[in-house]
Amino acid sequence: MIANRHRMQKIGRRLIIFLGFIFLIVGYVMAYLKGLPLLEQARASKDWPVTTGEVLASDVQSHRSSNSNSSTYSAHVVYRYQVQDKNYEAKTVWFGSDVSTSDRSLAQNTIKKYPIQQSVTVYYDPQHPETAVLEPGVFKTTWFYYLFGWVFLGTGILMTGIPLFSSFFRLFMKSGPIETANFAE
Numbered sequence: 001m002i003a004n005r006h007r008m009q010k011i012g013r014r015l016i017i018f019l020g021f022i023f024l025i026v027g028y029v030m031a032y033l034k035g036l037p038l039l040e041q042a043r044a045s046k047d048w049p050v051t052t053g054e055v056l057a058s059d060v061q062s063h064r065s066s067n068s069n070s071s072t073y074s075a076h077v078v079y080r081y082q083v084q085d086k087n088y089e090a091k092t093v094w095f096g097s098d099v100s101t102s103d104r105s106l107a108q109n110t111i112k113k114y115p116i117q118q119s120v121t122v123y124y125d126p127q128h129p130e131t132a133v134l135e136p137g138v139f140k141t142t143w144f145y146y147l148f149g150w151v152f153l154g155t156g157i158l159m160t161g162i163p164l165f166s167s168f169f170r171l172f173m174k175s176g177p178i179e180t181a182n183f184a185e
Helices: 002-045 104-113 140-174
Strands: 050-064 071-083 086-092 119-124
Touching: 050 104, 071 104, 071 119, 086 119
Parallel strands: none
Antiparallel strands: 050 071, 050 119, 071 086
């Protein structure tokens, strides 16, 4: 009975550590491969050159999950602009505007600002002119991927760190106390 309980604890500990590593990987991808570059682009966009563009599409998109009765909404704005006689199309209103929320009014307010065929000021990346934004800078939603990634990272650190630390502690306690040199003699 005790051996079976010990075996189940060992399996449970390994499962928690495995899931912790999954959380670490997902958190790293969200925070550092998606969130941090988004924040860096948003900060840099304030200094990008500008050109004039035209709104081609502007509507609210509804997203309904299969396991929920609720919907989330996002503004879908497509605009065309020209840099050095080359035409580009982009969809980014601000960095982080692709985050869907349950508040439909946020998406509606965004599309009201950008009706179809309206002339707009477009900020574009001089090294990559295909990357553009209508509203430069960092907004609350720009932080979403970075902060959400850190939620996963923190959970993963706890899920892997606590069992690993306790395993090392038990291993240390089994080996006996550390003998110290007595320099007083």
